Amino acid sequence: MKRILFTLILAAGLTWSGPARAEAPLTLMLDWFPNVDHLPVYVAQQRGYFSEQGVSVKILSPSDTADALKLAAAGKVDLAVSYEPQTVIAASRGIDVRVVGRLIEHPLTTLLFLKSAGFTAPADLNGRTIGYTVPGLMDVLMDAFARVNGIKDYQLVNVGFSIVPALSAGRVDAVMGPFKTYETVTMAAEGLEAGFFELERWGIPDYDELVFICGAQTLAGKKKQVKGFVQAVARGIDAVAASPDEALADYFKAVPDADRAVETAAFGLTRPYYASGQACDPVRWQAFADFALKHGLIEKPVAVAPLLPDLNAD
The missing domain is CATH 3.40.190.10 (Periplasmic binding protein-like II)
Incomplete structure (x- = not known):
């Protein structure tokens, strides 16, 4: 009996590792209604990549096409999908945002x-x-x-x-x-x-079409969680490259009301544009910011370095 009791206690110790780790909640507002541009985010969610980073992500759709950046800058949402030109325009107007990752790396x-x-x-x-x-x-x-x-x-x-x-x-x-x-x-x-x-x-410089942004205060207070989010999305993009059909199936599980014919065709066109890495190129960003000033997108010059933080820096 003692031997049996010891075996049961040992087995319980091996299968129970203490209380489950609490996941830090993050909100992400998309730039548009859900579509295959966002597919790596849904893959990361479906496959538990966010959970493995200790975060849970609530994905929101905007009611207006201009909402995402404004709400992220104000701290009303933690993260948003935005555009490089929109981010540069916002920075020129004194809006304090940070670019923490990329989703689509060339213009669409x-x-x-x-x-x-x-x-x-x-x-x-x-x-x-x-x-x-x-x-x-x-x-x-x-x-x-x-x-x-x-x-x-x-x-x-x-x-x-x-x-x-x-x-x-x-x-x-x-x-x-x-x-x-x-x-x-x-x-x-x-x-x-x-x-x-x-x-x-037709004359517009190359730029990152879709990027992940947050407010400066959000990054200061939730840097670890934001970094975990970005790493999870990077895994989602890798999963798309490794098994596109399975990734698309994950997307349809997450967005069951999506038009399968349209989204499948769009996915085939979009796949080459998913970001090859999460780090933004400051030289390319500065070239776009300089173009924006020259051609009237912005009224004040923008130095892009403060917009592009290194999430690995202490």
């Missing part, structure tokens, strides 16, 4: 239109009505794109999330902000052929 943004419109160069949009998606970003980016490419006498209209309806109904002739990897697919699903001008081919 286009000036999108119906191919039937017959536009062959940006200047063909002289005198036209042009929509934009994110106030304070895409309207400003459109103005810079227009200066570089000689578009004159155009009218800007905020279309928000309603990109395809605005184009198909003829309310606008083009929209600044749609992604070449996503809205082109949703248009095709509705029988519409997309035409677009890629920004990097």
